[in-house]
Amino acid sequence: MKAWFASHRAALARALRRFAQAPWSSLLAALVIGIALALPASGHLLLANLLPIAERVSARPEISLFLALGADKRDAAEIQARLGRTAGVSGWRFVSREETAKRMRTTEGLAEVLDSLPRNPFPDAFVIEPSTETEAGLGALRETLAAWPKVEHVQIDSAWVKRLAALVKLARAALLAAAGLLAAALVVVTFNTIRLQILGQREEIELARLLGATDGFIRRPFFYFGTLQGLAGGAVACGLVFAVVGFARAPLADLAGLYDPAFSLRTLEARDAVLVLAAAGALGWLGAWASVSRHLRGG
Amino acid sequence: MISFTQVCKRYPGGIEALRDLSLHVGAGEMVLLTGRSGAGKSTVLKLIPAIELPSAGAVIVAGQNVASLRRAAVPFLRRRIGLVFQDHKLLFDRNAFENVLLPLAISGYSPRDAGRRVQAALDKVGLAERARAMPVALSGGEQQRLAIARAIAHRPALLVADEPTANLDPEYAHEIARLLESFRQVGVTVVVATHDAAVFADCGARRIVLERGAAAG
Numbered sequence: 001m002k003a004w005f006a007s008h009r010a011a012l013a014r015a016l017r018r019f020a021q022a023p024w025s026s027l028l029a030a031l032v033i034g035i036a037l038a039l040p041a042s043g044h045l046l047l048a049n050l051l052p053i054a055e056r057v058s059a060r061p062e063i064s065l066f067l068a069l070g071a072d073k074r075d076a077a078e079i080q081a082r083l084g085r086t087a088g089v090s091g092w093r094f095v096s097r098e099e100t101a102k103r104m105r106t107t108e109g110l111a112e113v114l115d116s117l118p119r120n121p122f123p124d125a126f127v128i129e130p131s132t133e134t135e136a137g138l139g140a141l142r143e144t145l146a147a148w149p150k151v152e153h154v155q156i157d158s159a160w161v162k163r164l165a166a167l168v169k170l171a172r173a174a175l176l177a178a179a180g181l182l183a184a185a186l187v188v189v190t191f192n193t194i195r196l197q198i199l200g201q202r203e204e205i206e207l208a209r210l211l212g213a214t215d216g217f218i219r220r221p222f223f224y225f226g227t228l229q230g231l232a233g234g235a236v237a238c239g240l241v242f243a244v245v246g247f248a249r250a251p252l253a254d255l256a257g258l259y260d261p262a263f264s265l266r267t268l269e270a271r272d273a274v275l276v277l278a279a280a281g282a283l284g285w286l287g288a289w290a291s292v293s294r295h296l297r298g299g
Numbered sequence: 300m301i302s303f304t305q306v307c308k309r310y311p312g313g314i315e316a317l318r319d320l321s322l323h324v325g326a327g328e329m330v331l332l333t334g335r336s337g338a339g340k341s342t343v344l345k346l347i348p349a350i351e352l353p354s355a356g357a358v359i360v361a362g363q364n365v366a367s368l369r370r371a372a373v374p375f376l377r378r379r380i381g382l383v384f385q386d387h388k389l390l391f392d393r394n395a396f397e398n399v400l401l402p403l404a405i406s407g408y409s410p411r412d413a414g415r416r417v418q419a420a421l422d423k424v425g426l427a428e429r430a431r432a433m434p435v436a437l438s439g440g441e442q443q444r445l446a447i448a449r450a451i452a453h454r455p456a457l458l459v460a461d462e463p464t465a466n467l468d469p470e471y472a473h474e475i476a477r478l479l480e481s482f483r484q485v486g487v488t489v490v491v492a493t494h495d496a497a498v499f500a501d502c503g504a505r506r507i508v509l510e511r512g513a514a515a516g
């Protein structure tokens with residue numbers, strides 16, 4: 001057990017020496033790995049920050065209630081009174097047909113069209129803010145509203161919600177694909193670094209075998225090297241993500257502040273950093289393992 | 300210590316390097332393996348640490364049949380043998396000290412213990428002052444002595460040297476011969492392949508002459 005520990009320590013020492021022997025190429029490889037890892041990691045963090053904002057926006061569905069064209073001000077007043085008595089309605093805004101017509105007039109080309117009509121084609125309408133957010137609750141409220149007299153049409157404006165959900169799903173998938181590709185890139189980079197090392201040490205490896213080195217003795221330093229290089233890359237990635245989040249802090253806070261004054265930025269936490277490092281180390285080990293298995297077969 | 304029984308070695312390509320060779324080397328004995336170039340001397344030495352495997356027959360080293368050794372057991376056999384290679388195989392990107400350190404690191408000696416043994420080995424071959432020298436800075440004789448230091452640093456009971464005096468001036472060659480004999484004097488079994496038996500004349504070594512893969516006379 002003690003000997004086993006000592007042999008691992010010796011292998012680690014030899015791996016570190018190889019790092020020190022080629023500091024620039026080691027640094028460069030760590031940088032490449034770091035950038036490759038930083039992309040999906042910062043993407044993930046940005047998404048994690050945007051998501052609550054997006055949810056807050058989408059959590060406010062609106063219901064548009066259109067009165068029949070023949071409805072008059074008394075009918076509108078009646079609806080208004082009913083809204084006040086209805087549970088599940090937390091607020092509303094009356095949009096008169098005159099107001100709608102006036103707003104439409106400002107749109108290029110619509111003024112002439114409206115003037116050519118014998119009368120105002122728009123109905124009176126209410127924009128209702130429901131107190132419920134569930135699909136069932138919204139559906140029930142819509143049924144209720146639609147049954148009222150002089151109500152022509154009730155519409156839940158949820159298209160935006162659905163679009164947003166689809167967008168988030170797409171972003172997640174893209175991020176996952178990117179993470180997979182870049183993880184593969186990391187493995188390939190390590191694979192190649194180790195391959196070059198093995199080629200550069202053919203003579204030494206050959207001699208070590210003749211002097212009684214076990215497979216473990218020969219392979220272990222490469223495993224350590226791959227893992228260390230991965231970890232170094234992971235550390236670079238954490239630094240980069242930290243910088244990216246720092247840069248994005250101001251614009252994100254501005255955006256978030258519009259919707260939530262109590263917004264706090266989610267930065268790279270210790271848990272995330274450990275995850276990035278662990279993933280980087282594991283991928284480095286995998287690359288080293290693949291390379292060693294490929295290039296150090298047999299005696 | 301070593302016994303070959305009806306050993307045949309056929310290399311890929313059909314060359315029969317050894318035919319029905321039987322020989323025995325007792326513990327503490329010094330044996331000279333002589334014969335012309337191509338007689339099979341190096342092949343005999345390569346069979347001992349399982350660098351090559353016999354095509355037929357038994358090769359017993361320290362009580363173990365080398366041919367039937369598991370692959371994982373081979374390194375441990377090699378650690379019990381000191382090997383001096385025909386092309387001495389020094390690593391030219393490390394100094395003398397680090398070259399001698401390699402087999403000790405492989406055998407798992409602690410750095411302190413290993414450092415002491417390296418120094419003792421360099422001392423033994425007369426290179427104590429050249430520990431930091433790179434192999435290119437050493438003369439041919441010094442390189443050969445460095446190769447011997449690396450072979451004996453872990454104090455093996457068996458020392459195997461292939462043409463250790465080749466390409467050396469007679470004076471250096473005699474020095475190497477005396478050095479190898481000094482190991483026999485402390486109980487190490489020594490097997491030396493050489494085409495130059497005269498150099499080892501006063502070593503008290505038994506001679507085995509190889510002729511086209513078989514023991515002659």
Ligand SMILES: Nc1ncnc2c1ncn2[C@@H]1O[C@H](COP(=O)(O)OP(=O)(O)O)[C@@H](O)[C@H]1O
Pocket residue numbers: 310311312314315316334335336337338339340341342343
């Ligand atoms: N790896 C090898 N492959 C094929 N033939 C070899 C190999 N090694 C040695 N031989 C052949 O085996 C014969 C004996 O070689 P060797 O044992 O090196 O002789 P010596 O050391 O006495 O000069 C020679 O004919 C040589 O060409």
Ligand SMILES: [Mg+2]
Pocket residue numbers: 340341342385461462
């Ligand atoms: Mg030879």
